[in-house]
Each structure stands twice: as structure tokens, then as C-alpha cells.
Amino acid sequence: MLTMQEIKSHYYFTDTDAKLLEELLPLAEKNCEAMVEEFYGYLLKIPETAAFLRDPGALQKLRKTHAQWFLSLFCGCYDNGYMITLQGIGQAHVRIKVSAHYVNAAMNVVRRFLIELLQANFPEIEARRKYRIAVEKILDINLDIMSTSYQEEELRKVFVSHRLESKLIHAAERFTYGLNLILVVALIVVSLSVVGLFFWDLVHVFSGSLEKGILSALGSLLILWMMIELMDNEIKTLKGGKFNILIFIGVIIVALIREILISTLRHDALETQAFLAGTLLILGIVYFLVAKSQNVNAH
Ligand code: HEM
16 A cells, blocks of 8 residues: 555655645635536536536535645645545445446546636646646646545456356366266265176176076276276376266166176077167267367377
8 A cells, every 4th residue: 555655755746736726726726616617517418427426416516626636736735644535535426336437537527627717827837847746736636535445356356256157167076076976886886786786797607507607797898997996096086187978978888788698698689689689879979079179189
């Protein structure tokens, strides 16, 4: 946060400038009413600013407020108290949501008014130049301090939305992580069931139905192999790796192969077997296309 002393030094605003402005006070007082007329003539012509000035009672009070501010430009004392007052003025406009654009434009009206006033009252160029430079500096300082309130408001909004955004993202990440953990546990349970299935198939081998037992056991082993791949993929995802969709298609293909093996043994209807084979073919094509597109993206 800058002090008024620092702000003044950045604008090369000296004690001489302060004295010059004080000298202009009588002229400013004489023309204050004309300035307020011009200021309000301007604000009332623009629908967006006129909307703030509808109430005649409030308008009368506001004219006095704006006149006081105008005269304060020539008070001759520009200390931290002056800066705090300007910050309050800036905040008042931010609070009622007058766009910074109109405050800048209104300041331009005041600037033009004062330059013309100096033009009319100081025919001697050198004297006019001194006053003009001092007036320009104090107007720029006023605008600078008032517009800081707008920048602070913008920063506050960005900061609040950024904080909310990162909190939401963090919560979503934790939630996804939790779901992935549940998935790993589920995969472990399913894998253990597949191991059980494999042993159940072996029981068939020893209980006489050799062909059925071997084919079913083979199918179970295929599924187990895909389960290992699936868990491996899931663990990689948990560690921050990339999700691989191919593994999932692979699991479905393997499950389908197992179903085809069993279907053959069960001597299912030809249509059922044709349907399974057709589905397998489609999944095979999908697998091929996804694998190809992954290769293209990798290069
Ligand atoms: C050169 C630019 C301007 C200056 C120096 C200025 C100055 C001031 C001052 C000194 C106040 C009193 C603040 C307080 O209560 O602490 C004020 C309030 C106000 N100004 Fe301005 N003003 C400017 C531009 C505008 C513009 C463009 C509008 C648009 C209509 C506007 C509308 C108002 C209103 C409605 C209030 C009353 C705020 C409230 O109810 O709190 N001002 N202004």
C-alpha cells in the first residue's frame, strides 16, 4: 500500500504544485456552480449514469458533494488524510456499482472544464502552463487513488472465485480418488472369485468332464489375466498415470471368448453362437481402431 508521499513523488507533485493549486481556490469557488452544471449535464445525458441520479432530493445533496470534492482539489494540503478520503470516494462508487469507465469519463469533463478556465483567466502562457501542470497532476492523482478501489474489487472477485474453484477441484479429486480405491477393492474381490472359478473348473476336469473342465479353466485363466491387467491399470491411475480404455475393451473380449467356449460345449443354438461371434468381431474391430488411434496420438 502506497503512502500519499510516495504517490505524490511518483507524479513529481511538489509543494510548489500544492501552493499553485491553493492559489487557484478563489477562481475555483467562483466557477464551482458552472462546473457542477457541466458535470451533471454530462452525467444526465448518458442513460447509464442518469439512472443513478433519478431521485431529485438525493441529486441536490449529491451536487453539493461533487462540488465539495471539486473545491478540495485546491485545498493545498494533500496528506494521507486526503488519500483516505479519495479511497472512500472510490469505494462509494464501487459499492453502488458505477462503472469505472464513467468515473474516468467524468474526470475528463472536469479536466476539460479546468483547462478552459485556465485558458480564459491566464493569457500569459508561462503562468498558465504552471497552473495547468499542477491541475493535471492532482486530477491524475485523484483518478489513480479512486480507481485503485476498482482494481481491489476486481482482485477480490478473482481471488474469491479462484479459491472456490480450487476447493471444488480438490474435493472432486479426493472423491475420484476414493472411487478408484473402491474400484481396486472390488477388483481384488472379483479376481479372488475368478481364482475360485478356476479351481471349480479344475474340479470338472477330475470329475470326468475333461473337455468342459479344460475349456472352462482356460476361459477363467484368460479372465484372471485380464483382471491382473485391469488392476495394474487401476493402480497406475491411482498413482497419477493415464487411464487406458483398451484394457476395458480387452476384458470384455476375453469374457466373450470364455462365453463362446462354454456356449460351444453347451451346444447352444447356432444363432446364439453366431451372435456371440459377431459381437466378438465388432469388439475386435473397436479394439483395433482404439489401439491404432492411441499409436497415432503417441507419435
Ligand atoms: C470525477 C469523477 C467523480 C468524482 C470525483 C466523484 C465524487 C464523489 C464523491 C466525493 C462522492 C461522495 C462519496 C462518499 O459518500 O463518501 C460521490 C458519491 C456519489 N457519486 Fe460520484 N464522483 C465521480 C463520478 C461519478 C459518476 C460518473 C457517477 C455516476 C452517476 C457518480 C455518482 C455518484 C453517486 C450516485 C454517489 C452517491 C454514492 C452513495 O450513495 O454512497 N459519481 N461521488
